[in-house]
Amino acid sequence: MTDAAPVVVKGVSLWSDAYRRLKRERLAVVCFFVVVAYVVIALMAKGGQAVNALHASGKVGDGAKSFADAVLFAGYEAKDNEQSEKPPSLEHPFGTNVHGQDVLDRIANGAGIAIVLGMSVAAMAVFIGMLLGAAAGWFGKWVDEAVVWLYSTVSSIPDVMLMIGIAFMFGRTFTSLLIAMSVTYWVGVCRVVRGEFFKLKERDYVLAARALGFGNARIMFAHVAPNVAHILIIMFTLLFVEAVKAEVVLSFLGVGLSNEPSWGIIIQDAENELMRGQWWQMTFTSVALFGIVLALQVFGDALRDALDPRLRH
Amino acid sequence: MMGYILRRLLYVVPLVLGVSLVVFLIFDSGLLGDPALSQLGKYTTAEDKAQLKHDMGLDDPIVVRYAHFVGRIASLDLGRSSEYHVQVSEMLARGIGPSLSITLPAFLIATTIAVSLSLICAAFRGGPIDRGVLVAAVALMSVSSLVYIIAGQYLLAHRLDLFPTEGFSRGPDAWRFVALPVLIFVFLTIGPDLRFYRTAMLEEIKQDYVRTARAKGVAPSRVLFVHVLRNGMIPILTRVVVELPFLFVGSILLEKFFNIPGLGGITIQGVLSNDMPVVRAMTFIFAILLIVANLLTDIAYTIADPRVRLS
Numbered sequence: 001m002t003d004a005a006p007v008v009v010k011g012v013s014l015w016s017d018a019y020r021r022l023k024r025e026r027l028a029v030v031c032f033f034v035v036v037a038y039v040v041i042a043l044m045a046k047g048g049q050a051v052n053a054l055h056a057s058g059k060v061g062d063g064a065k066s067f068a069d070a071v072l073f074a075g076y077e078a079k080d081n082e083q084s085e086k087p088p089s090l091e092h093p094f095g096t097n098v099h100g101q102d103v104l105d106r107i108a109n110g111a112g113i114a115i116v117l118g119m120s121v122a123a124m125a126v127f128i129g130m131l132l133g134a135a136a137g138w139f140g141k142w143v144d145e146a147v148v149w150l151y152s153t154v155s156s157i158p159d160v161m162l163m164i165g166i167a168f169m170f171g172r173t174f175t176s177l178l179i180a181m182s183v184t185y186w187v188g189v190c191r192v193v194r195g196e197f198f199k200l201k202e203r204d205y206v207l208a209a210r211a212l213g214f215g216n217a218r219i220m221f222a223h224v225a226p227n228v229a230h231i232l233i234i235m236f237t238l239l240f241v242e243a244v245k246a247e248v249v250l251s252f253l254g255v256g257l258s259n260e261p262s263w264g265i266i267i268q269d270a271e272n273e274l275m276r277g278q279w280w281q282m283t284f285t286s287v288a289l290f291g292i293v294l295a296l297q298v299f300g301d302a303l304r305d306a307l308d309p310r311l312r313h
Numbered sequence: 314m315m316g317y318i319l320r321r322l323l324y325v326v327p328l329v330l331g332v333s334l335v336v337f338l339i340f341d342s343g344l345l346g347d348p349a350l351s352q353l354g355k356y357t358t359a360e361d362k363a364q365l366k367h368d369m370g371l372d373d374p375i376v377v378r379y380a381h382f383v384g385r386i387a388s389l390d391l392g393r394s395s396e397y398h399v400q401v402s403e404m405l406a407r408g409i410g411p412s413l414s415i416t417l418p419a420f421l422i423a424t425t426i427a428v429s430l431s432l433i434c435a436a437f438r439g440g441p442i443d444r445g446v447l448v449a450a451v452a453l454m455s456v457s458s459l460v461y462i463i464a465g466q467y468l469l470a471h472r473l474d475l476f477p478t479e480g481f482s483r484g485p486d487a488w489r490f491v492a493l494p495v496l497i498f499v500f501l502t503i504g505p506d507l508r509f510y511r512t513a514m515l516e517e518i519k520q521d522y523v524r525t526a527r528a529k530g531v532a533p534s535r536v537l538f539v540h541v542l543r544n545g546m547i548p549i550l551t552r553v554v555v556e557l558p559f560l561f562v563g564s565i566l567l568e569k570f571f572n573i574p575g576l577g578g579i580t581i582q583g584v585l586s587n588d589m590p591v592v593r594a595m596t597f598i599f600a601i602l603l604i605v606a607n608l609l610t611d612i613a614y615t616i617a618d619p620r621v622r623l624s
Contacts, residue, residue, distance in 0.1 A: 153331030156607075157600040160565060161580075165336075165596045168584055169345040248457055249566065254585050267459050274467050286460040294455035301451075 014230060014307070021306040028302030034295035038111055041073075045112035048072030076105035076261055085273065088280055095280035097269060103281050106261040107288050113262045114244045114292070117177060121243035122236045124182035129189025130225075130232060136190070137197025138220055147194065151187045159184050163246060167255040177256055181243050189235045196228045230307040237300035241293055248289060263289055314615055321611050325604060330383075332600040337382045340593040342375060386597070392590035396583070401594040404579055411481055412575030414491050415567065416560040419498035427503050428542075428549065431510035435518050436537055446507070454504035462570045465497045479572040494567045501564070506552070513548040517541045547617055554610040557602075 022028055051068035054060045068074035079099040088095045094103035136147035154162070166180035200206065201224065209219045250256035251264025258265070263285055270281035338344055373381075385392070391401040434443045470476045476493040517523070518541055526536045568578035576595065583591030 149327055149331060152328055153335060156328055156332050156604050157335060157596060158603055161596045161599045162335075164580070164584060165339045165592060166345060168589075168592055169339055245457060248459065252459055253565070253569070253581055264459070267457075267463070271463055274463065275471060282463065286457065286464075289457050290455050290460070293457070294452065297451055297455055 018230070018303075018306040022302055025302045025306075028299050031295040031299040031302075034291060035299060038292050038295075039115055041108050042112040042115035044071070045073045045076075045108045046116065048074030048076075049109070049112070052077075073105040073108035075102060076109045077101065085278055087278075094284040095278075097281050098273065103266075103284060106266055107263070107285055109261045110263040110266055110285070111288065111292070113174075113257065113260060114247055114289075117174065117181075117247050118240045118243040120178055121181040121185060122239040124178065125185035125239050126189050126232050126236050128182060128186040129191075129235070130193050130228075132186070133190040133193025134197050134220055134225065134228075137194040138201055138216065138224075140198075144194070147190065151190050154183070155187045159246075160249075163250060164253070164255050167250060172256065172258040174257065177247060177250065180250075181246060185239050185242060188239075189232070192231055192235065193228055196231060197224060200224050200227055234300070234304045234307055237296060237303055241296045241300065244289075244292060244296070317615055318612055321608060325608060328604050329601065332597065332604070333383055333386055334379070336593060336597050336600070337379050339596070340589060341378065341382055391594040391597070394583075394588055394591050396586045396588040396591070401590055404591065405576060405594065405598065408574060408576040408579045410575075411573050412568070412577060413560065415494045415498060415573065415575070416564065418491070419495040419502070420556065420560055422495070423499045423502045423506060424553065426499070427506035427510050430507055431514050432537055432542060434507075434511045435514035435541065436533070438515060438518070447511070450504045450507045453500065454508075458501050458566055461497050461500055462566055465493060465500075466570060469493060469496075479570070481571075481573045490571070490573070494564075494571050494573065498564060498567060509552060510545070510549060514541060514545050516548075517545045520544070547614070550613055550617065551610050554606050554613065555603075557606050 048068045048071075051060060051064055051072060052074050055062075055065040055068075065074070069078075079101060080096075081099070083092070083096045085098055086092060086096045092102050092104065094107065096102055097106070132147050132150070136144040157165075162184045163180040166183060167176050170176035170179060197220075205223060206219055209223050214223075247256060247262065248264040248267065251258075251262040252268050253264075256262060256264055266281065266285045270278075270285060274282045389402070391405075393399065394401055394404060397404070430446055434446050437443050466479075470479075470493055477490055479490075481490050522544075523536060523540060526540050527533075531540075565577035565581055567573070568575045569581045572578070576598075579591060580595045582588070583595065
């Protein structure tokens with residue numbers, strides 16, 4: 001036998017494989033860009049609010065303010081009684097509400113609230129769930145029992161009631177909603193991460209890392225954590241949708257934000273207008289909400305199929 | 314099996330204690346907000362406030378207050394509504410009926426439709442019917458529940474005048490008020506239900522016993538309705554039992570919109586009128602119902618599935 005050239009099979013990492021799979025799902029790609037568009041609009045609206053604040057304190061001139069009004073949806077608070085309850089037109093593509101405020105501007109600012117809150121909540125919940133889940137799965141024994149007791153307790157209180165309770169006591173602010181939702185949503189992440197850590201700590205690479213004398217923290221976060229990263233990404237998209245939906249409902253019910261153009265509050269305002277036959281505020285807000293939720297849901301499903309090898313058939 | 318059930322029963326104790334701790338931390342500890350605030354009117358002096366705090370026992374150390382709190386709960390004292398000055402438990406007792414009159418029929422209809430559709434999906438998996446139903450389910454889920462309620466109320470009650478716009482009756486004509494909320498509730502729940510049941514059925518249809526049944530010539534419909542449905546009942550059962558507490562409490566949104574005096578409506582009324590004892594009691598009751606439901610699920614599991622008993 002002569003020396004054959006060694007056959008080298010180039011490995012495919014989870015990430016590049018997932019990227020390839022995701023790219024093939026055309027609908028998911030479209031949905032991804034829809035989400036990106038929402039995020040861009042949200043950031044523009046947030047930028048407009050920043051310009052508003054700077055203008056109010058006299059740090060920028062009227063030129064910047066009128067630019068922000070025209071492009072960054074910054075005129076969402078400007079009232080104009082002459083323009084009250086006008087149907088969609090070129091000047092106000094989504095019409096105006098009872099105060100003559102531009103509905104498009106308000107919806108864009110609502111997107112800002114929903115998306116910034118959704119992302120913050122998802123990030124917080126994933127962070128808390130990851131830390132506690134990792135500790136429970138890794139250390140086992142009493143740490144595990146304490147964490148399991150904690151999340152069983154929290155998940156015994158239905159999500160809506162827990163969020164309503166916390167937001168009710170804390171007040172109608174962004175921080176209040178962030179706390180209420182993070183406290184509620186970390187449970188799912190924690191459960192999954194705990195299970196994964198239980199499984200992964202038996203792996204040979206963990207033993208090897210121990211033999212090299214690495215400490216618990218280093219093995220947990222440098223060696224095991226990258227192997228649950230895909231789960232965290234999946235959970236992030238799932239919680240993002242949940243948080244966007246929950247914000248709308250809570251604000252609507254009167255425990256969420258107040259005096260801000262949150263989608264829940266716009267819908268609440270629009271309810272009376274709808275009964276008078278003015279459909280535009282309700283319709284466009286619902287469509288905006290429907291768009292992001294559907295896009296995130298479809299993209300999240302495709303992402304899960306691409307990233308979670310166990311679900312592949 | 315008895316050992317397992319006993320252990321499971323004992324685990325309820327730390328859970329209930331945990332829930333009481335969380336409820337205490339949220340509502341009574343003062344960590345998030347002042348528990349005395351909801352009892353105070355708009356124009357109160359600092360002395361009134363201090364007196365009230367003293368009367369409510371808010372000056373005591375936090376551990377003592379928690380012990381008092383647990384004591385009150387153990388004697389089934391949920392407190393008095395600061396808005397209506399009646400026992401919260403009386404308000405709850407009156408609210409259960411209206412809530413159930415909407416959720417129970419809606420739940421039965423939605424579950425029947427969702428299970429039937431999931432069987433159809435499983436039978437034609439991957440085909441156009443399956444994909445169509447699935448897409449419809451995701452689209453249904455993506456519409457905010459607010460939109461269903463508002464659109465339903467506006468179109469069917471306000472414009473077409475098919476149903477009364479809101480209200481409730483405890484007499485025999487209750488069905489008139491209940492019909493539209495029930496219809497909307499079915500639409501709200503059918504999307505997620507269908508997706509869940511479809512996954513459960515697909516899980517079963519992949520099993521070896523299905524292939525065996527087919528191979529020995531059992532008719533496809535018999536395989537589906539007898540073999541697959543029976544085994545698929547286990548995950549269905551789990552979901553059904555976990556949904557039960559939500560039936561008692563009803564849909565908060567629906568009851569608010571249709572002005573139905575159920576438990577959900579009472580909760581939101583409590584939130585809006587800053588009635589802390591009511592919100593606190595609802596949170597606690599809700600949690601207890603969920604704990605009991607989970608317990609029942611686990612026990613039902615051990616009876617239905619011998620594999621659980623062994624592990």
